[in-house]
Amino acid sequence: MQDEASLIERALARRDNVAFSSLVEMHQGKIRAFLVRVSKSYDLADDLAQETFISAFRRLDTFQGKGSFQRWLFRIAYNCFMQHIRSSKRRDEVTDDYSIQYQLLEENYESLSSQQMDMEKAMQQLNEQESASITLCHSYGHSHQEVADILQLPLGTVKSRILRGKAKLRKILAPQTDIEQAS
Amino acid sequence: MNNSRQHSNYDPLDELLAQPAEISNRGFIERVSQQLFKPFIKREHLFMGMGAAWLLLAMVFGSPRALLPSLESSARMITSWFSAVLPMPSEQSTSVISSNLVGQLNEEISSLGLLISQSGMIGIYAMGFLVAAAMFMMVCMEI
Numbered sequence: 001m002q003d004e005a006s007l008i009e010r011a012l013a014r015r016d017n018v019a020f021s022s023l024v025e026m027h028q029g030k031i032r033a034f035l036v037r038v039s040k041s042y043d044l045a046d047d048l049a050q051e052t053f054i055s056a057f058r059r060l061d062t063f064q065g066k067g068s069f070q071r072w073l074f075r076i077a078y079n080c081f082m083q084h085i086r087s088s089k090r091r092d093e094v095t096d097d098y099s100i101q102y103q104l105l106e107e108n109y110e111s112l113s114s115q116q117m118d119m120e121k122a123m124q125q126l127n128e129q130e131s132a133s134i135t136l137c138h139s140y141g142h143s144h145q146e147v148a149d150i151l152q153l154p155l156g157t158v159k160s161r162i163l164r165g166k167a168k169l170r171k172i173l174a175p176q177t178d179i180e181q182a183s
Numbered sequence: 184m185n186n187s188r189q190h191s192n193y194d195p196l197d198e199l200l201a202q203p204a205e206i207s208n209r210g211f212i213e214r215v216s217q218q219l220f221k222p223f224i225k226r227e228h229l230f231m232g233m234g235a236a237w238l239l240l241a242m243v244f245g246s247p248r249a250l251l252p253s254l255e256s257s258a259r260m261i262t263s264w265f266s267a268v269l270p271m272p273s274e275q276s277t278s279v280i281s282s283n284l285v286g287q288l289n290e291e292i293s294s295l296g297l298l299i300s301q302s303g304m305i306g307i308y309a310m311g312f313l314v315a316a317a318m319f320m321m322v323c324m325e326i
Contacts, residue, residue, distance in 0.1 A: 021216045028215075033206045046211060053215045109204045116204040138200035170196060 008069055012060050020060075024053050027070055030140060031077050037120075037135050038081055038128040042108050048084060052077040071142065075150045078132060085128075122172040130165030133158050233314050240307050 004026065010019035031052060035045035056063075056076050063072050109120070123131050129151065136147045137158075148158045 017216070017219045020219060021212065024215050025212050028208070028211055029205055030203075032211065033203055036206065046209075049211065050215055050218065054218050057219060108206060108209070110207045112204050115199055116202065119199055120204055134200060135203070138197060139203040141201075166196060169200075173196070173199075 004069060008060075008063070008065070011057070012063070015060075017057075020053075020057050023069070027073055028053070030070065031073055034074065034132070034135050034140070035077055035081060036108075037123045037131045038078070039084075040124050044084070048077065048080045051080045055080065070140075071146060071150060074136060074140075074142075075152075078151055081128070118173060119169075122169050125172055126165050126168055129153070129157075129161045130168070133161040134165045134169070137162055230314070230318070233310075237307065237310055237314065240303065240310070 004023065007019045007023050007026075010016040011023065028049065032045055032049045035048050035052075036042055039045050039048060052073060056073055059076075063069065109116070112120075123135075126134070132151055133147050133153075136142045136150060137144060142150070144155060144158050144162070147153075147162075148155045151158065153161075
């Protein structure tokens with residue numbers, strides 16, 4: 001398997017679809033998992049992820065090679081999600097039926113442990129800024145500043161979203177785990 | 184540097200968050216690849232359609248001689264129809280007139296067929312040139 005830099009170079013220089021498909025394969029898992037957490041819908045997340053990659057392919061020449069390709073993709077993905085929110089007022093349509101989400105989790109994830117399942121369920125109860133900030137920072141290892149760049153939010157806002165989100169998660173997960181005692 | 188990673192205290196929530204669930208593929212990569220290849224497939228269909236039209240035109244106009252017999256038979260049919268409808272003075276004069284008319288018509292049809300075939304050939308070459316130019320432009324623009 002080729003490395004990311006050479007695939008980007010091939011896709012950029014020759015508009016090589018095969019090279020870009022390999023990049024999709026590399027990053028789709030994270031982008032889709034991120035979008036599931038922020039949109040709280042698997043089908044919508046899939047549509048938005050598809051839009052993200054098509055948009056990334058079309059705008060590949062705007063990727064200067066400075067910074068991480070994954071961060072650039074996360075930014076496009078979040079922009080796609082925000083555009084969707086703005087255009088369809090989807091925010092009000094988010095389901096509160098977590099039993100449905102629970103069933104969907106088993107179908108949509110690979111080898112999901114019970115703890116991960118609880119975490120995904122708990123994530124459904126955070127707002128999109130909280131879940132996006134926590135996912136990018138704690139699950140995918142981006143710094144607070146990088147998260148602020150991706151979400152186009154002030155650094156202070158990102159920090160407060162993470163703190164507030166984590167407090168909510170502790171509260172939700174407390175009956176099932178020893179998280180609250182540990183904190 | 185990630186601020187969260189600077190904490191020295193062990194936090195089970197951080198540990199749990201650091202192990203995000205992996206989402207299954209469910210044909211996603213194939214769907215995106217299909218979308219990426221869509222313009223190429225469309226272009227392929229366009230070229231195939233243009234190629235088929237070109238071939239058809241070449242078959243029709245490529246051999247003008249093949250068209251002449253059918254045009255001649257049509258001319259004979261029209262002549263016989265006229266002779267049946269219009270009152271003719273005598274059978275002998277009718278046959279003379281009709282043979283003259285057929286001969287004249289054949290000549291006109293031959294020249295008309297030649298004209299059609301020539302303009303058809305010009306059309307084919309023009310279309311071929313346009314296809315080649317379009318292909319060249321598409322390759323240059325990489326669409």
